[in-house]
Amino acid sequence: MSSDPLTGAVRPNRLARTVARFLPLPSGLRSWVVSFLLGRAVPLVGTAGLRFEQITSGRVVVRVANRRKVQNHIGGVHAAGMALLAETATGFCVGMNVPDDKLPLIKSMKVDFVRRAVGGLTAAASLQPEQIALMRSQDKGEVTVPVVITDESGQQPIQAEMVWAWVPKQKQVSAHPNGRL
Numbered sequence: 001m002s003s004d005p006l007t008g009a010v011r012p013n014r015l016a017r018t019v020a021r022f023l024p025l026p027s028g029l030r031s032w033v034v035s036f037l038l039g040r041a042v043p044l045v046g047t048a049g050l051r052f053e054q055i056t057s058g059r060v061v062v063r064v065a066n067r068r069k070v071q072n073h074i075g076g077v078h079a080a081g082m083a084l085l086a087e088t089a090t091g092f093c094v095g096m097n098v099p100d101d102k103l104p105l106i107k108s109m110k111v112d113f114v115r116r117a118v119g120g121l122t123a124a125a126s127l128q129p130e131q132i133a134l135m136r137s138q139d140k141g142e143v144t145v146p147v148v149i150t151d152e153s154g155q156q157p158i159q160a161e162m163v164w165a166w167v168p169k170q171k172q173v174s175a176h177p178n179g180r181l
Contacts, residue, residue: 010136012057013100015092019055038092045088048081052092058127060093065120066152076117082149083111086160089125090145094164097127097135102166107142110161119152125162140167 012020018037022030031053039046048070054061062085064070070081077085087109094104125147134141142165149158 013096013098015095016057016097019096042088044084048084050085050088053122055092055096057096057132058093058129059124060089060096060126061122061124062089062092063120063122066117074116077121079111079113082113082117082121082158083109083160085121085123086111086125086147086149086158086162089123090147090162090164093125093127093145094135094143094166097132098166099136101169102135102140103169105165105167106162107165108161108163112159113157114159115155115157117151117157118155121149121151121157123147123149123160135166141165 019034022033025033031051034055035051036046038052039050048064049067051063051065052060053063064077064081064085066075066077070077072078087106091104091106098104125145127143127145131143131145134143142163145162145164147160147162149156149160151157
């Protein structure tokens with residue numbers, strides 16, 4: 001994110017600008033298009049069939065249907081699928097806010113499985129304005145991104161805590177001693 005030198009307004013980063021391009025579409029089509037494109041950018045997200053229901057700078061809501069591709073041996077969403085859902089929602093929440101010259105990285109992931117999930121799952125991640133300001137103003141740092149995961153019964157089958165860091169992007173340096181690839 002960069003600031004306009006005349007107004008001081010914060011210019012959205014590349015991800016936020018991309019998502020904003022699809023805002024004029026009807027909500028159902030917008031959700032499908034954004035989910036498809038982000039699934040192409042992050043192949044595991046596409047393979048799991050995650051659907052982005054809402055993406056703003058302060059909140060991201062992602063859903064996964066209980067389909068065969070993501071099921072465990074008892075017919076529910078696999079534990080790894082649940083963790084992927086939480087990681088994706090929190091990661092895109094951070095991704096909508098880190099400046100283009102920074103790299104978001106998951107630092108830690110804690111997932112507690114509280115009860116058996118019923119049907120599909122929805123993850124809602126959010127950031128406070130202070131957290132967003134921190135990401136936009138500091139060269140590097142970390143935030144704990146709150147996420148609530150609910151199943152079709154309205155219960156929370158898992159509790160997750162995701163800590164995300166951001167660091168300056170580094171120029172690619174060749175690992176070859178002579179500087180060649």
